[in-house]
Amino acid sequence: MWAAKRRVVDAVIGVFDSGSGGLTVLAALRRRLPERTFLYLGDHRHQPYGERNGEEVHALTRAGVEKLFAAGCRLVILACNTAAAVALRRLQRTWLPQVAPERRILGVHIPLVEALTGHAWRPPEERVDGAGALPRSSEAVVIFATPTTIASHAFAREIARHDPALAVIEQACPGLAAAIEAGAPARVMETVVRDAWNEAQRQAAARGWTITRAALACTHYPLIAEVFRTVLPDSLTILDQPRLAADSLVSYLARHREYDETSTTQGRVLLRTTLSEPLAAPAAFAETGARFLPWRTDDPAFAPAAAVP
DSSP states (O other): OOOGGGOOOTTOEEEEESSSTTHHHHHHHHHHOTTSOEEEEEOGGGOOGGGSOHHHHHHHHHHHHHHHHHTTOSEEEEOOHHHHHHHHHHIIIIIHHHHOTTOEEEETHHHHHHHHHTSOOOOTTSOOTTTTOOOSSSEEEEEEEOHHHHHHTHHHHHHHHHOTTSEEEEEEOTTHHHHHHTTOOHHHHHHHHHHHHHHHHHHHHHHTOEEEEEEEOSTTGGGGHHHHHHHSOTTOEEEOHHHHHHHHHHHHHHHOGGGOOOOSSOOOEEEEESOOSTTHHHHHHHHHHHHHOSSOTTSTTEEEEEEOO
16 A cells, blocks of 8 residues: 555545556546546556456455555546446445545446436435336347456446346457457457457347447447447447546536545646556556557656556
């Protein structure tokens, strides 16, 4: 955990991801909130989360949030869908009230659920009318995500709570996040996407459904949106999760002014990684980050990438 001397200004919003995929969310946040300072922590040492079991994901996510809290962040965004789907509810309900009840953890998957269902998120204890309802039409949404996210059924569960009649197909894309992180050739990633799409179509056909919308429920996936567009039909609507997450945060800050702490200086972006190999880690993260971010990381607003102990 960071020592007090490494603490950053309190106005910083923490963004946690298993690697570099969350930089797509960071970019959207930066566009909507340029006056805010963001501290991004990528757990590159333990990536990919999408192939780990739930207990591992929970423990690693909690450790990452602890680092961001220790650095002074009062609000942390889980920009990794696997971390959010597997760990968010448990962290919010059992861990946070005991260790930091005045702080908040938000998950990037919730705005996507709201967009898919057309309903504002409601806590699990609230009943939803129509539970157990059959799909109201033959139209379905496909959720593309990591194997661990799909195994958690977090998206299907939350969608069913908010719109029980919405038809959902959960489709894993094994190895895709790791391939994106490693900069694999487009043809390799296209093969994974095509296999996933074919399987989703098979499931839809078996139920008499037609897929009309797709959710790229891994923050790595928007980086290869063109690959998905090449494979998926032109008529299919692909939801923009980073933009939805940024819009949701703006709305959240408007409702919770206690976390709307604009920095007294111009907003900055601080990049951190859990890799610790001498010299190579920060430089490698900066190089990888340059592929994920739509602006130059040598901009004065950026602090040099650094390793976290």
